[in-house]
Amino acid sequence: xxxxxxxxxxxxxxxxxxxxDYITGETRRPGRIEVVCGSMFSGKTEELIRRMKRAKxxxxxxxxxxxxxxxxxxxxxVVSHDRNAITSVPVKTAKEILEHANEVDVVxxxxxxxxxxxxxxxxxxxxxxxxxxxIAGLDMDYKSKPFGPMPQLxxxxxxxxxxxxxxMHCGNHAYVSHRKVDVDGQxxxxxxxxxxxxxxxxxxxxxxxxxxxxxxxx
Ligand SMILES: [Zn+2]
Numbered sequence: 420x421x422x423x424x425x426x427x428x429x430x431x432x433x434x435x436x437x438x439x440d441y442i443t444g445e446t447r448r449p450g451r452i453e454v455v456c457g458s459m460f461s462g463k464t465e466e467l468i469r470r471m472k473r474a475k476x477x478x479x480x481x482x483x484x485x486x487x488x489x490x491x492x493x494x495x496x497v498v499s500h501d502r503n504a505i506t507s508v509p510v511k512t513a514k515e516i517l518e519h520a521n522e523v524d525v526v527x528x529x530x531x532x533x534x535x536x537x538x539x540x541x542x543x544x545x546x547x548x549x550x551x552x553x554i555a556g557l558d559m560d561y562k563s564k565p566f567g568p569m570p571q572l573x574x575x576x577x578x579x580x581x582x583x584x585x586x587m588h589c590g591n592h593a594y595v596s597h598r599k600v601d602v603d604g605q606x607x608x609x610x611x612x613x614x615x616x617x618x619x620x621x622x623x624x625x626x627x628x629x630x631x632x633x634x635x636x637x
Contacts, residue, residue: 449524449549452542454531454572456558457582458616459596466582467527467555474525474551483507483527484516486534488606513538520545531556532566533606539571546577560605561598561614563622584616588625591618597625 455466467483474481487509507527508519513534520526526545531538531554545552558573558581560566573579583592593616600613607613617625 449551450546451577452546452552452572452575453554453578453580454569454576455553455555455580455582456569456573458559458584458593459557459614460611460616461582461584461593463555463557463582464529466580467529467553470553471525471527479524480522481525481527482520482523483529484510484519485529487511488530488533488608513541516541517544520550523550525551525553528552528554529556531572532558532560532569534568536568536571538568539575542572543575557596559595561596561607562605563595566605586618586621587615588617588621591620593617594619595622597622 453470455463455470457463471481471483483506485507507529510516510519514537516526516528516538528534528538528542542552542554554572554576556569556572557566558569583594585591586593595617596614597617598607598609598614600609
């Protein structure tokens with residue numbers, strides 16, 4: 420009796436997966452890399468969490484990693500700006516991800532721009548093991564330069580989604596996270612007091628107004 424019940428359950432789950440694929444267009448094809456990138460306040464982490472929650476709902480085994488550098492809210496949660504949290508494992512280096520990513524179907528990586536370059540090899544290794552890897556990260560830093568390993572991650576990804584915040588000055592699609600405070604250095608964690616999403620035109624104007632070096636940047 421027990422065996423029959425288990426078989427039926429397996430069949431039900433199998434049918435559910437197929438239905439899910441059919442409805443959403445998402446596939447359960449294992450071993451793939453997905454990147455969600457954009458400026459700050461563009462909804463990257465929300466999209467990562469949405470995909471992870473769907474995977475959890477489909478009874479897949481999942482784990483989320485983030486670099487220890489991002490301690491803005493909590494050491495153990497991936498927290499998006501709307502405080503929609505999923506528990507995560509903070510790691511110091513990209514290689515640590517391989518140590519923790521055992522017996523899982525889906526690996527989420529948040530704030531990927533802060534990881535070292537090993538993250539590229541790590542993501543390929545995971546995907547080659549048959550794991551779905553979903554990465555969220557800033558595509559550019561506050562100087563509108565590609566951020567850390569993100570360009571390489573975009574290159575090796577099977578699927579890329581670029582999300583956009585709204586320009587705080589004009590309401591168009593933003594493309595960069597403008598740092599409002601006069602502090603140098605690529606890594607400076609902050610929120611809306613320190614950063615604002617701007618479109619290309621408004622960013623150019625802002626640079627000309629505050630720095631006077633628009634010709635160097637563009
Ligand atoms: Zn604008």
